[in-house]
Amino acid sequence: MIINTESSLPPGTIQTGAGYSNPPMAFSDYERSKKRKEQFRRIRRGATGVIVVLLLWHVMAVAYNLQLILPTPISVIQRIYGMLTLDNTRWLYGPNVYVHLLESLRRLLLGFGLAAILAIPFGLLVGRIRTLREYVEPIIKSIYPIPGIAWIPLAILWFGLGDTAVVFVVFMTAFFPMFFNAEAGARQINPLLVDAGRCFGAKGLSLFYRVILPATVPYITTGLRISLGGAWKMIVAGEMLASSQGVGFMLMEARFQFRAVDLMTAMILISIIGYLTEYLIVRLVEKRTTEKWEVR
Amino acid sequence: MGQPPINSTGEARTIPVIEARGVDHYYEGQGGWNHALSNLNLTIPHEEFLCIVGPSGCGKSTFLKIVMGLLKPMRGQVLLEGKPIEGPGTDRGVVFQEPALFAWRTVIENVEFGLQMQKVPKAEARRRAQEVLDVVGLGHVTDLYPYQLSGGMRARVAVARAWALRSANLLLMDEPFAAIDAINRMALQDYLVDTWMKDRRTVIYITHDIDEAVYLGDRILLMRPSPGRIGRFFEVNAPRPRDRSSAEFAELKGLITEEMHRFSSENTSIQEDAA
Structure with missing residues (x-):
């Protein structure tokens, strides 16, 4: 470890120990430059x-003349x-791209939001109350293995082709x-945290809201x-089968329409x-909770 | 405890804080039931600092859990100021073996927790929490989160959280400093004595450290193991702060240690007889 001895010595002190007299730089500077180097290296490798x-993609497309089914990266970027x-x-998809994206996002937030509002409190209750767990565990466990995609036909049967079916899956x-x-x-x-909560007067809803919920945040x-x-993923699957937007x-x-460029462009937008929704929703929750109170 | 304690209005309180009557409790262990507490009768007067010591398995933590309201005894009952204990509540302040702080709350928010549950107005709760944190020497770290504190500081926050409850005439502490190194533990004991001298409440303090018991307690209950029961009481009359190096201190420590060894050797001989 490198120690900055200069600041800790009283003025006029004569330094004798040879090894300690002139550190190459202050510890904090050293740390910062090390971090910067590491960060730069990471970006370089990723890039x-x-x-x-x-x-490779470009070479493949050009060398084998595959542009019709594998357009070059440059043409995809231009298309984006x-x-x-x-x-x-040559726009073949009805309303403009933003309408499509907003439509998908709206469905995502609706389906995901409803699921979160129901699943989290219900999960906490089932986790804490044994009686409830014994009632619901078999039914939950038997529905769980059915993949989301397998619900699409039934959803179409129930709600028709369109919005509701997608939100449902x-x-x-x-x-x-x-x-x-x-x-x-x-x-x-x-269990000690729950005991502490109870001993300090939390019970019922306040125990859930003040102790069990925050303790479960990670x-x-x-x-x-x-x-x-x-x-x-399910939005994309559902819309492929059951929607016109x-x-x-x-x-x-x-x-x-046999338009590989548009296909790959849409994939990249997806x-x-x-990535952005993950960042906006989950990171926002984490920033306001565990990142404040957990050891980094 | 010479004369009966006097409360703020000047009348002598006759109802003891805690009265345990014939408390019996068993735990399910390997190969049958473990008799954790056997016919325990105990009366604790107001403002007494009672230390309970004893080897592990003597039922001291079980008894405290019953008083906390987290455990119902299988037989007998414990009266808190004359009323049977129905469950946990803010009329008792508790400190566990681990600090058991809420990681998502800052130091001061942890101390405010019980007050918040009692619906004490925010400003008043904050003032009270600050006051108690000042007493335990943590007035300068109120906005840190528990992970930012040392072990000793966490233990002090746990004590402050219990002490902040004005409604708690009884404080229950289960080896709160057991995980702290010896030097810091002494400092923490001094904080505790200080706090208690300024604001006297009844305290039940469990420890396996005889030195700690003699330093803190008005009265020391030495419990006997298997089954857990009352062993012997010791009175400590020395004024506080006590001198650990005095002859009386060493003498009492020696006496308790000797008695504890006698109890445990009796137990081994019983087990040998049975075998």
Whole structure:
């Protein structure tokens, strides 16, 4: 370790120990420059990976003359730019791209939000109350293995082709990860914390809200994250089969029109939006909770 | 405890804070039931600092859990100021073996917790919490989160959280400083004595450290193991703060230690007889 001895010595002190007299730089500066170097290295390596894949992609497309089914990265990037700036040449998908994206986001928030509002409190209750757990565990466990996609035909039968069917399958997909995580979290709470809460006068709802909910937050954010990923995937699947709007519809329509550029463009937009929603929803929760009170 | 304690209005209180009558409790262990407490009768007067010592398995923590209201005894009952204990509540302040702080609350919010549950107005709760934190020497770290504190500071926050409850005439402490190193433990004991001298309440303090018991207690109850029961009481009359290096201190410590060894050797001989 490098110690800055200069500040801790009284003025006029004659330094004798040879090794300690002139540290190369202050500890904090050393730390900062080390961090910067590490960060730079990480970015460099990540960028190298991305560039290699893009190059391979480009070479493949050009060398084997596959542009019709594998457009070059440059043409995809151009297309993204064109779409986002509403360049409407050869636009085959009805309303503009923003309408499709907003439609998908609206469905995501509706299905995911409803699932969160129901799954988290219900999971906490089932985790804490044994009687309730014994009642609901078998039914939950028998519905859980049915994949979200398998609900699509039934959803179409019940709600018709359109919005409600998509929101329904998103709900079914998003519900379980949040439920199981909240339940597991509520079960593993240090019993001493619950005892402390009760001894200091918390009971019933206040015990849930003031002790059990905050103590479960790390589990809940994990559940949110898994559910959000699943919900976004299910949006695309649902819209491909049961809707005439949204990014899933764009994908399917691009295939029908044999437009590989538009197809890949839509895929990249899906990736970007998926990342942004995760960042906005889950990171926001984490910033306001565990990041403040947990050891980093 | 020469004369009966006097309360603020000047009349002598005749109802004891705690009265345990014939308390019996068993735990399910390997190969049958463990007799944790056997016919325990105990009366604790107002403003007494009672220390309970004894080897592990003598039922001291079980008894405290019963007083906390977290455990119902299988037989007998414990009266708190004349009324049977129905469950946990803010009429008792508790400190557990681990600090058991709420990680999502800052130091001062932890101390306010009980007051908040009692619906004490916010400003008043904050004032009270600050006051108690000042007494335990943590007035400067009120806005830190528990993970930012040292073990000793966490233990002090736990004590402050219990002490902040004005409604609690009885404080229950289950080896609150057991996990702290010896030097810091002495400092914490001094904080506790200080706090108690300024604001006297009845305290039941469990420890396995005889030195700590002699330093803190008005009266020391040595419990006997298997089954857990009353062993012997010792009175400590020395004024506080006590001198750990005095002859009386050492003598009493020696006496209690000797008695404890006698109890445990009796037990081994019983077990040998049975075998």
